[in-house]
Amino acid sequence: MSLWKRELWRLVLLAGLGLATGWLLSAPAAGLAAGLAACLAFHLYQLRALHRWLTLNPQAEPPAASGLWGDLLDRLYRYQKGQRITQGRLLGTLRRIQESSEAMRDSVVMLDRHGDMEWWNSAAERMLGLKASHDRGHHITNLVRDPRFIDYFHARDYREPLTLPSPIDxxxxxxxxxxxxxxxxxxxxxxxxxxxxxxxxxxxxxxxNVSHELRTPLTVLAGYLETYADHADQLPPRFARGLGQMQQQAHRMQNLVEDLLLLSRLETDRGGEDHAPLAMDELLDSVRRDAEALSGGRQTVTVEREEAASLVGSEQEIRSAISNLAFNAVRYTPPGSRIVLRWRPHPEGACLEVEDDGEGIDPVHIPRLTERFYRVDKGRSTATGGTGLGLAIVKHVLLRHDARLEIESRPGQGALFRCLFPAERLSAPSESPRSVHA
Structure with missing residues (x-):
């Protein structure tokens, strides 16, 4: 018989006994009420025992009871015991996590959804100056107040780390x-x-320093070689051949030194002083003329421009970036290729593209193209006079302009180099672009 049926029979039995007793005393209604009251008193007593157990000593064994109340107390006790076991496991796991975090040399700070500090390890106290007595619950930007960190925190783009000095040292x-x-x-x-x-x-x-020190002796060497080349007809033929190779290598070393100095300046100088709206039509036309001069008519270089706002940036640096991309296209595409310089709108802001229909690049090389001195084909790159630093310069110029470089290419399908600039880097319509001189 189920517990519910047993409780129902208990109610019927007490009500029947009360009714029978009341009938014998010529008061059946009072007898029925007395029977029901006895049943209610029983349940109130069991309810009081349950309440006392849960409020005074829930860890102890439950009070003795039978029937439905006994089953209910046993279930509550088993549930509480299971919860205590689960809670103990969670506390043990949390304790091990805290101990492992304490053993870490790196700072770890847990922030809630509002950015308030909830917990941190001892390394955070040493590196960031956190104090449990008064910093808990405060917003992280109240501690790390560098504007770059505040922008990084609110931008919610955490794909790349941020490097900053410690707020306390x-x-x-x-x-x-x-x-x-x-x-x-x-x-x-x-x-x-x-x-x-x-x-x-x-x-x-x-x-x-080395690049700077090499500049002067290379200039002297190149000057003397040029002087000797002007009198090459007076030299023995075997000297004339060597003189030409020496001039070529000296010119290559000069280009390498200039690129190294430019990279060094891009890495150490924060820049921004010469940023202004640029006339993109004039800039692209100027680079196109330089690329055509380098090509010597072997490739066709064109400019395409869709309606897009002017770019705010450094004329010298942007010219260097797009020139490197255009000159690479000239150097590494076969005669008859078509090279397009393009400035157009983009969902993120605007983009500057250099596209060619040359031999293309194997995708396995693309992730490393912006590394210093990385060459897809070392023999061909050396023969064309490249320094191996062009795309590294492009990457650093774009970083200084809050932009990024995307490369799309496959063997036999040409290559597309896309410089993506955010909307914040575009000038308002009322601003007049600065003229770009060739």
């Missing part, structure tokens, strides 16, 4: 990385890269 360089998880919560990690930053700065200084 400018000599310490930190790399910040934010990860979204859960209900729009954030995990902030900060890594101390001071040593790597110093090594990188030493490398940049070394390259810049």
């Amino acid at each position: 400018e000599r310490m360089i930190l790399q910040f990385q934010i990860t979204l998880y859960g209900d729009d919560e954030r995990l902030l990690m900060a890594r101390d890269i001071t040593r790597l930053h110093r090594l990188e700065q030493m490398r940049r200084d070394f390259v810049a």
Whole structure:
């Protein structure tokens, strides 16, 4: 018999006994009420026992009861026991996570959906200066107040890390990385890269200094070679042949030094002082003429421009970037190829494209094309006079203009180099573009 039926029979039995007793006393209604009251009193007693157990000592064994109340108390006890076991496991897991986070050398800060700090490890206290006594619950931008970090935090584009000095020690360089998880919560990690930053700065200084020191002797050497070349008819034939090769290699070394110096300046100088709206028609026409001069009529170079706002940037740097892309297209496409310089609108803002219908590039090389001195075909690149730094220069110029480079190419299908500029880098219609001189 089920528990519900047993309780129903108990109710009927008590009501029947009360009714029978009342009938014998010539008060059947009062007897029925007394029977029902006895049933109610029983349930109220069991309910009181349940309440006392849950409020006073829920960890203890449940009070003894029979029937439906006994089954209910047993189920509650098993449920509480299961919850305690689960809670213990979760607490143990959380404790291990905290212990492992404490053992990390990197700072770890947990932020809620509003950006308020909930928890952090000891490394965060050392690197960021957090104090549990008064920083918990405060917004992260109240601590890291650098405008670059505030922009990075609110942009919600955390694909790339951000490098900044520590808010408590400018000599310490930190790399910040934010990860979204859960209900729009954030995990902030900060890594101390001071040593790597110093090594990188030493490398940049070394390259810049060596390039600067090489410029003068190369200029002298090239000058003397040019003087000797003017009197090549007076030299033995075997000397004349070597003189031509020396001039070619000296010119190549001069180009390499100039590109290294430009890269060094792009890496160390924050720039922005010469940014202004540019006349893209004149800029593209100027680069087209230079590309045609380099081509010598072997390729066809054209300009296409759709209605797009003017770009706000450095004339010298943007010219360098698009010239490198155009000159690469001239160098690495066969005679008869068509090269297009294009400025057009884009859903993200606007884009500057250099497209050719040449031999194309194997996709396996594309991720590494912007590395210094990376060459798809070393023999052909050397023969065409390239330095291997052109696309590295393009990448750094675009980074300084909040833009990025996209490359689309397949063997036999040409190549498309697309420079994507955000809407913030475009001039308002009322602004007049600055003239670009060839």
